[in-house]
Amino acid sequence: MTKFVYDFAEGNRDLKDLLGGKGANLAEMTNIGLPVPPGFTITTEACQEYLANGHEPASLQQEIDEHLAALEAQMGKKLGDAADPLLVSVRSGAKFSMPGMMDTVLNIGLTDESVIGLGDNRFAWDSYRRLIQMFGKTVCGVPGEDFEHALEELKRIRSTEDDLDLDAADLKKLVGTFKDIFREHTKQDFPQDPRQQLADAIHAVFDSWNSDRAVLYRRQERIPADLGTAVNICSMVFGNLGSDSGTGVAFTRDPGSGVRGVYGDYLVNAQGEDVVAGIRNTVPLQDLQQIDKNSYDQLMDIMTTLENHYRDLCDIEFTIERGKLWMLQTRVGKRTAAAAFVIATQLVDEGMIDLDEALQRVTGAQLAMLMFPRFDGSTNAERLGKGMNASPGAAVGKAVFDSYTAVKWSRSGEKVILVRRETNPDDLNGMIAAEGILTSRGGKTSHAAVVARGMGKTCVCGAEELDVDTKRRRLVAPNGVVIEEGDVISIDGSSGVVYKGSVPVVPSPVVEYFEGNVDLSDDLVRAVDRLMKHADDARRLGVRSNADTPEDAERARRFGAQGIGLCRTEHMFLGERRQHVERLILADGDTERAEALETLLPLQRDDFVGIFAAMDGLPVTVRLLDPPLHEFLPDITELSVRVALAEARGEKHENDLRLLQAVHKLHEQNPMLGLRGVRLGLVIPGLFTMQVRAIAEAAAHRIKSGGDPKVEIMIPLVGAVQELEAVRTDAERVLREVAEETGVVVDALIGTMIELPRAALTAGQIAEAAQFFSFGTNDLTQTVWGFSRDDVEAAFFSAYLEKGIFGVSPFETLDRDGVGRLIRIAVAEGRAARPGLKLGVCGEHGGDPDSVHFFHEVGLDYVSCSPFRVPVARLEAGRAAT
Ligand code: ADP
Numbered sequence: 001m002t003k004f005v006y007d008f009a010e011g012n013r014d015l016k017d018l019l020g021g022k023g024a025n026l027a028e029m030t031n032i033g034l035p036v037p038p039g040f041t042i043t044t045e046a047c048q049e050y051l052a053n054g055h056e057p058a059s060l061q062q063e064i065d066e067h068l069a070a071l072e073a074q075m076g077k078k079l080g081d082a083a084d085p086l087l088v089s090v091r092s093g094a095k096f097s098m099p100g101m102m103d104t105v106l107n108i109g110l111t112d113e114s115v116i117g118l119g120d121n122r123f124a125w126d127s128y129r130r131l132i133q134m135f136g137k138t139v140c141g142v143p144g145e146d147f148e149h150a151l152e153e154l155k156r157i158r159s160t161e162d163d164l165d166l167d168a169a170d171l172k173k174l175v176g177t178f179k180d181i182f183r184e185h186t187k188q189d190f191p192q193d194p195r196q197q198l199a200d201a202i203h204a205v206f207d208s209w210n211s212d213r214a215v216l217y218r219r220q221e222r223i224p225a226d227l228g229t230a231v232n233i234c235s236m237v238f239g240n241l242g243s244d245s246g247t248g249v250a251f252t253r254d255p256g257s258g259v260r261g262v263y264g265d266y267l268v269n270a271q272g273e274d275v276v277a278g279i280r281n282t283v284p285l286q287d288l289q290q291i292d293k294n295s296y297d298q299l300m301d302i303m304t305t306l307e308n309h310y311r312d313l314c315d316i317e318f319t320i321e322r323g324k325l326w327m328l329q330t331r332v333g334k335r336t337a338a339a340a341f342v343i344a345t346q347l348v349d350e351g352m353i354d355l356d357e358a359l360q361r362v363t364g365a366q367l368a369m370l371m372f373p374r375f376d377g378s379t380n381a382e383r384l385g386k387g388m389n390a391s392p393g394a395a396v397g398k399a400v401f402d403s404y405t406a407v408k409w410s411r412s413g414e415k416v417i418l419v420r421r422e423t424n425p426d427d428l429n430g431m432i433a434a435e436g437i438l439t440s441r442g443g444k445t446s447h448a449a450v451v452a453r454g455m456g457k458t459c460v461c462g463a464e465e466l467d468v469d470t471k472r473r474r475l476v477a478p479n480g481v482v483i484e485e486g487d488v489i490s491i492d493g494s495s496g497v498v499y500k501g502s503v504p505v506v507p508s509p510v511v512e513y514f515e516g517n518v519d520l521s522d523d524l525v526r527a528v529d530r531l532m533k534h535a536d537d538a539r540r541l542g543v544r545s546n547a548d549t550p551e552d553a554e555r556a557r558r559f560g561a562q563g564i565g566l567c568r569t570e571h572m573f574l575g576e577r578r579q580h581v582e583r584l585i586l587a588d589g590d591t592e593r594a595e596a597l598e599t600l601l602p603l604q605r606d607d608f609v610g611i612f613a614a615m616d617g618l619p620v621t622v623r624l625l626d627p628p629l630h631e632f633l634p635d636i637t638e639l640s641v642r643v644a645l646a647e648a649r650g651e652k653h654e655n656d657l658r659l660l661q662a663v664h665k666l667h668e669q670n671p672m673l674g675l676r677g678v679r680l681g682l683v684i685p686g687l688f689t690m691q692v693r694a695i696a697e698a699a700a701h702r703i704k705s706g707g708d709p710k711v712e713i714m715i716p717l718v719g720a721v722q723e724l725e726a727v728r729t730d731a732e733r734v735l736r737e738v739a740e741e742t743g744v745v746v747d748a749l750i751g752t753m754i755e756l757p758r759a760a761l762t763a764g765q766i767a768e769a770a771q772f773f774s775f776g777t778n779d780l781t782q783t784v785w786g787f788s789r790d791d792v793e794a795a796f797f798s799a800y801l802e803k804g805i806f807g808v809s810p811f812e813t814l815d816r817d818g819v820g821r822l823i824r825i826a827v828a829e830g831r832a833a834r835p836g837l838k839l840g841v842c843g844e845h846g847g848d849p850d851s852v853h854f855f856h857e858v859g860l861d862y863v864s865c866s867p868f869r870v871p872v873a874r875l876e877a878g879r880a881a882t
Pocket residue numbers: 037088089090091092099100101102104106234235236237238239271272273276317318319328329
């Protein structure tokens with residue numbers, strides 16, 4: 001029979017699938033001898049069965065009974081006992097941490113009777129009102145504001161702002177009010193049976209797995225929807241017993257910068273929820289040293305133990321009950337991208353991990369985040385105030401004061417900054433929509449800070465000097481400046497500073513580093529340097545760049561590209577050269593066409609000379625012309641108007657008329673599937689041979705001037721080997737001619753893109769005629785899925801993502817099952833037909849972290865991506881190989 005319940009002492013940290021992250025780590029802490037209040041965990045499997053069948057698995061109740069009995073025996077108290085009640089918390093905890101997404105209920109077991117047994121004092125009534133409030137809100141769906149308003153009202157009557165000024169009688173009265181609110185909404189009395197409270201809370205945690213907030217968060221974070229959550233039943237310890245009690249959260253290192261030290265927040269005389277919710281102002285953890293030195297010292301020891309044990313930054317939740325420290329949670333903590341790099345190398349220096357492991361601790365996505373520009377430090381923009389640097393980045397946008405407006409405005413294309421006193425899970429939509437988040441309350445562990453860091457969004461939190469008035473939709477700075485909704489502000493997530501207006505941005509130090517301006521005095525730059533070098537040593541996969549100009553090629557080279565994997569030639573037909581292309585398209589007969597090509601030849605040759613020079617000694621893959629010709633002609637409507645106007649005025653318009661006819665002739669229903677790529681080369685005489693000649697002459701010129709061009713000529717959109725053979729025969733002829741004319745032999749490889757399903761499926765045949773393949777994964781994705789990218793992304797991709805049809809757009813991360821399968825076939829059959837066939841990929845997937853791992857696995861030789869993605873691909877290729 002499946003075991004559905006584990007005592008904390010039975011589990012360990014490797015059982016996250018089964019016990020959830022929180023449960024597995026509570027078990028781990030219990031087993032390494034840390035002070036964890038006893039309890040047990042109901043597995044994710046129980047949750048999965050409950051959600052699938054609509055009821056608990058048959059044997060669950062009995063297992064819970066047994067574990068509860070054992071817990072009661074251990075604690076010497078019975079759940080909800082009238083004289084001396086055992087109280088427990090019921091806590092959700094999925095495999096992946098989902099901050100604030102799921103629901104937790106504290107003080108289960110309190111009833112009208114047991115509240116007397118607990119003490120009938122301020123503490124007892126405070127605990128009871130919290131139970132009714134949390135149970136009402138999370139288990140029974142009573143609007144949280146109703147409770148909050150009643151509490152506010154009571155405080156108003158008592159003329160205080162602080163919960164702590166309410167005495168036992170006040171709180172007893174509040175319990176009465178809360179019970180009324182509960183009854184009003186649920187048409188039932190607050191349950192007086194502790195076991196019913198427990199059962200209802202467990203079911204509520206199970207159900208919360210499918211709450212809107214949880215579903216949204218999972219989608220955002222790409223967490224699978226079928227994992228389910230575990231439920232932890234943990235005996236209560238009390239931080240709200242007086243001034244010798246309290247609760248707090250801490251990090252073993254700064255999750256913002258990675259620097260070692262004491263980071264955390266502490267709140268005297270409070271229960272856990274109060275800290276995270278940012279309801280009262282916390283004190284810095286350092287202050288605990290004065291408040292309770294014993295507990296402080298013990299906490300520091302425990303943090304060291306945890307770091308050594310987990311060999312990583314940990315975050316923790318703890319509570320002190322009358323001078324006794326209890327650990328309530330730990331996990332390997334979330335951190336900013338910069339901290340990830342710094343901490344990984346620190347841990348290497350401290351001998352805790354090796355460089356291979358350090359490389360696994362950072363990601364290409366984090367590196368990409370570090371390459372974002374930052375605010376110009378020398379700005380003289382007006383400073384509104386400063387908060388905590390909760391999540392880095394530079395965000396500029398219009399201030400909005402609620403999530404609804406954030407979503408609405410961002411949908412209409414505005415950049416917005418979500419400004420709140422504090423955020424809660426209901427703000428998630430707005431946080432996703434915003435460029436950045438600014439709050440006036442809460443520390444680095446507040447909801448806003450934690451969630452923003454997780455999303456990689458810029459966040460400044462706890463900017464207390466700013467008076468945020470969400471009702472009047474404005475914020476007032478200490479100097480009296482008022483920011484109304486819609487006014488532009490800039491927030492700096494790295495320094496915590498908030499500015500009025502739009503502040504200019506400068507490149508990040510990491511980009512400066514890649515550009516060659518290496519400043520090793522910067523912790524972050526030093527960490528990036530070490531890990532990039534290690535990744536380069538480790539990786540098997542080559543990294544090239546897509547570049548069409550000498551400037552791009554040079555930058556790509558600085559960023560570590562080992563060649564150009566895709567040099568598009570279409571831009572070489574634009575701008576002033578359009579007129580020649582028009583002439584080519586309108587050419588009446590061979591002579592006119594030859595003349596047009598003749599004028600294009602030297603222009604193209606010069607382009608190639610520049611690119612070959614920039615990439616001297618490294619391979620350059622030049623793709624012959626790919627897009628449909630009408631892209632080079634004037635817009636059909638514009639041209640029709642011009643012709644009509646000329647006709648009306650009786651002016652001469654012969655050329656426009658010819659153009660218009662050509663445009664009509666070239667007009668296609670589905671240009672993406674029309675006359676383009678190799679098809680152009682085959683139907684427009686001389687076009688591809690002109691391009692090949694320009695390439696060959698440029699290479700010959702470079703060789704004569706002492707250069708070392710490594711040329712690869714690539715034919716796009718091939719579907720049949722016959723297409724490639726025809727183009728190749730012509731190309732080889734031109735190469736021979738140029739060799740004879742110049743006296744220099746250019747060893748150009750001739751290969752093809754694999755971007756049509758037929759090409760992938762007949763790769764064995766195509767490889768007979770191709771010296772290399774480059775997978776064009778953009779077109780391959782379009783043709784495999786039957787998606788026209790430009791049409792589908794705007795039309796229905798958000799709906800597809802929302803419905804979970806895909807977790808991520810197949811244009812962003814390669815679809816391994818479909819597109820990937822074709823790639824595997826083409827790799828295997830291509831290499832079988834031509835051993836040593838060179839294989840690469842160009843297309844945006846070449847710089848996508850997950851896709852890079854796939855390309856490593858299937859054994860490609862290189863990936864090619866845009867210059868800014870080159871470092872990301874290098875890092876991920878290194879990670880894939882270690
Ligand atoms: P979350 O995942 O939202 O942090 P938790 O289950 O960790 O939810 O609990 C919410 C708060 O209640 C935390 O501050 C936690 O430390 C506190 N808490 C949970 N269980 C107990 C307990 N048994 N005794 C005291 N405080 C608790």
